[in-house]
Amino acid sequence: MSKTTESAAVDYSQYPDKNGHFGPYGGRFVSETLMPALDELEQMYNRLKDDPEFRREFDYDLAHYVGRPSPLYYAERWSKQVGGARIFLKREDLNHTGAHKVNNTIGQALLAKHSGKSRIIAETGAGQHGVASATVAARLGLKCEVFMGAEDVKRQSLNVYRMKLLGATVHSVTSGSRTLKDAMNEAMRDWVTNVDDTFYIIGTVAGPHPYPLLVRDFQCVIGREARQQCLDMTGKLPDALVACVGGGSNAIGLFHPFLADDSVKIYGVEAGGHGVETGEHAAPLNDGVPGVLHGNRTYLMEDEDGQIIETHSVSAGLDYPGVGPEHAWLKDIGRVKYVAINDDEAMAAFRTLTRVEGIMPALESSHALAYAAKLAATMDPEEVIIVNLSGRGDKDILTVAQLDGIEV
Amino acid sequence: MNRLNERLAQLRQQGRKALVVYIVNGDPAPEVTLETMHAMVAAGADIIELGVPFSDPMAEGPVIARGHERALEHKVSLRATIEVVRQFRAVDQATPVVLMGYTNPVERMGYEAFASSASAAGVDGLLTVDLPPEEAGALHSELKKANMENIFLLAPTTSQARATSIVRLAGGFLYYVSLKGVTGAGHLDIGAVEQKVAQLRQLTDLPICVGFGIKDAATAKAIARSADGAVVGSVLVDKMGSMQGQGAAQIAAAVAELIKPIRQGLDEL
Numbered sequence: 001m002s003k004t005t006e007s008a009a010v011d012y013s014q015y016p017d018k019n020g021h022f023g024p025y026g027g028r029f030v031s032e033t034l035m036p037a038l039d040e041l042e043q044m045y046n047r048l049k050d051d052p053e054f055r056r057e058f059d060y061d062l063a064h065y066v067g068r069p070s071p072l073y074y075a076e077r078w079s080k081q082v083g084g085a086r087i088f089l090k091r092e093d094l095n096h097t098g099a100h101k102v103n104n105t106i107g108q109a110l111l112a113k114h115s116g117k118s119r120i121i122a123e124t125g126a127g128q129h130g131v132a133s134a135t136v137a138a139r140l141g142l143k144c145e146v147f148m149g150a151e152d153v154k155r156q157s158l159n160v161y162r163m164k165l166l167g168a169t170v171h172s173v174t175s176g177s178r179t180l181k182d183a184m185n186e187a188m189r190d191w192v193t194n195v196d197d198t199f200y201i202i203g204t205v206a207g208p209h210p211y212p213l214l215v216r217d218f219q220c221v222i223g224r225e226a227r228q229q230c231l232d233m234t235g236k237l238p239d240a241l242v243a244c245v246g247g248g249s250n251a252i253g254l255f256h257p258f259l260a261d262d263s264v265k266i267y268g269v270e271a272g273g274h275g276v277e278t279g280e281h282a283a284p285l286n287d288g289v290p291g292v293l294h295g296n297r298t299y300l301m302e303d304e305d306g307q308i309i310e311t312h313s314v315s316a317g318l319d320y321p322g323v324g325p326e327h328a329w330l331k332d333i334g335r336v337k338y339v340a341i342n343d344d345e346a347m348a349a350f351r352t353l354t355r356v357e358g359i360m361p362a363l364e365s366s367h368a369l370a371y372a373a374k375l376a377a378t379m380d381p382e383e384v385i386i387v388n389l390s391g392r393g394d395k396d397i398l399t400v401a402q403l404d405g406i407e408v
Numbered sequence: 409m410n411r412l413n414e415r416l417a418q419l420r421q422q423g424r425k426a427l428v429v430y431i432v433n434g435d436p437a438p439e440v441t442l443e444t445m446h447a448m449v450a451a452g453a454d455i456i457e458l459g460v461p462f463s464d465p466m467a468e469g470p471v472i473a474r475g476h477e478r479a480l481e482h483k484v485s486l487r488a489t490i491e492v493v494r495q496f497r498a499v500d501q502a503t504p505v506v507l508m509g510y511t512n513p514v515e516r517m518g519y520e521a522f523a524s525s526a527s528a529a530g531v532d533g534l535l536t537v538d539l540p541p542e543e544a545g546a547l548h549s550e551l552k553k554a555n556m557e558n559i560f561l562l563a564p565t566t567s568q569a570r571a572t573s574i575v576r577l578a579g580g581f582l583y584y585v586s587l588k589g590v591t592g593a594g595h596l597d598i599g600a601v602e603q604k605v606a607q608l609r610q611l612t613d614l615p616i617c618v619g620f621g622i623k624d625a626a627t628a629k630a631i632a633r634s635a636d637g638a639v640v641g642s643v644l645v646d647k648m649g650s651m652q653g654q655g656a657a658q659i660a661a662a663v664a665e666l667i668k669p670i671r672q673g674l675d676e677l
Binding site: 027291 | 561
């Protein structure tokens with residue numbers, strides 16, 4: 001019940017406004033060539049989102065192709081070890097392709113199909129969104145090209161190979177810092193060149209309007225399911241939600257259906273890297289300022305000249321200097337508390353969950369788990385925390401092995 | 409009326425085409441820029457577009473993107489760019505200078521602080537690639553107050569209805585992006601440009617300059633048959649990058665040699 005009176009009056013369903021703004025954040029900051037394509041996408045989405053046939057197609061694919069609903073699992077042994085609140089895991093790791101990303105790519109692929117465009121492009125950090133995009137492209141017979149920073153290509157080589165097996169072309173991006181932000185720059189450059197026949201599937205709740213809106217809508221299935229599952233299993237709403245935040249798509253998917261539930265405390269966990277105090281992290285909501293990047297206004301990691309600075313996280317999927325504009329707004333109005341977990345804490349949580357529950361989490365999700373353990377210890381056993389286990393850790397095994405000094 | 413509008417009016421009166429040249433401030437090294445600006449004017453450039461280096465130049469092709477990276481290796485900022493214009497003005501009070509860049513550095517400096525500082529230094533206009541009219545309101549009014557022009561891009565994808573609303577805010581000249589793509593792309597369609605320029609003329613008396621994909625005298629000339637001016641960038645930035653490590657005088661002279669035939673070509677029209 002820590003809500004401020006300011007946020008108590010907010011009708012969350014009314015955001016973004018018609019220009020894509022969440023308070024001062026969001027919007028549409030792209031070159032003129034792309035503006036008409038974004039208008040077109042927005043109009044198509046507005047037409048289709050409440051269309052029963054479109055909903056039916058989306059729900060069918062989520063059920064039969066993705067394998068939804070994903071379970072809500074009571075991590076009893078881990079909860080008891082932590083000592084405190086009962087921790088439930090929303091098992092997005094059990095989705096087809098191994099993470100929440102596919103919820104969105106299924107939705108956007110349906111939009112691509114309706115748009116009649118024959119080619120899809122995507123940016124990817126950890127490779128999960130690239131894999132999910134390559135997957136839906138294979139299924140629909142669309143040509144797929146994925147842009148991935150050269151650094152990430154190196155540290156996520158398994159996912160690169162998965163994408164290639166699925167028939168996608170992977171472009172290794174060598175400009176700038178060679179990570180996710182540069183992959184997104186390159187995808188935008190491709191889109192502006194091939195806008196006539198290309199659908200850009202953005203993987204997170206960032207980018208120009210309407211992407212933060214439609215990605216959120218497609219990911220909200222996580223929170224809707226979790227809400228009902230929690231009621232069924234515990235007879236009440238959760239007391240707290242925890243999810244990791246890079247761009248923030250898994251987090252907004254879990255959070256959004258609970259925003260109006262004042263009793264539910266919500267925590268977004270950013271990548272603290274070597275520690276927020278060191279400056280080597282990827283936690284713009286903890287240690288950034290508002291600015292404009294990749295088509296939207298949001299919190300960014302930048303220097304005093306407004307140049308975007310390099311980020312650090314052990315997890316490629318969180319290694320991004322921006323964050324979705326809705327998160328920026330939820331921070332400012334105080335509805336969600338954004339905290340940071342550093343590399344070592346996340347690694348420890350990865351090992352703990354693997355050993356105690358037999359579930360190997362993605363390093364991204366491990367940030368959420370680490371914070372949930374801290375939080376649970378301060379709560380009562382009657383209380384319930386839902387953690388979004390946004391992805392499985394198979395893709396990270398090489399990273400973990402390397403940290404252990406083991407050659408796989 | 410500021411320098412930019414004066415120059416454009418003068419060119420129109422003389423029946424001449426505007427040669428707009430683009431380089432990135434601080435590329436390949438900070439000491440090169442000022443000398444190159446003066447050399448470009450001497451070689452016949454009418455308007456200088458000075459690129460403000462940005463870490464994430466989304467609309468640029470590989471050539472100009474590398475120019476931004478080279479400048480950023482020297483930590484060249486928006487403030488340093490304004491300072492270069494101040495130094496340029498100590499010698500040249502006539503040639504209009506427009507800054508071209510991305511929103512974030514301007515936003516970080518603050519719209520008001522930017523407008524007053526840039527205007528005092530002798531900057532005549534600003535083109536922010538990623539700030540469409542829908543988001544440009546606040547910056548636009550600060551630029552107006554400081555007597556600077558807000559230059560907007562129009563693209564092949566821009567509908568006539570959108571163009572109408574852009575023209576309402578636009579000052580200086582309209583910058584028509586000749587193709588769907590990034591700067592320096594190679595698929596220029598002269599016929600399509602002519603058609604679009606004709607459509608835009610129905611909406612405005614503002615001069616129309618065309619850029620993206622103009623490489624030499626021949627393409628500049630072809631474009632300027634319908635447009636009021638041609639913007640040349642990538643070919644200059646490419647040259648400057650290839651001469652990294654050489655002296656400012658050498659680089660400035662080489663850039664001037666690229667500009668002279670383009671000037672000549674435009675003057676034959």
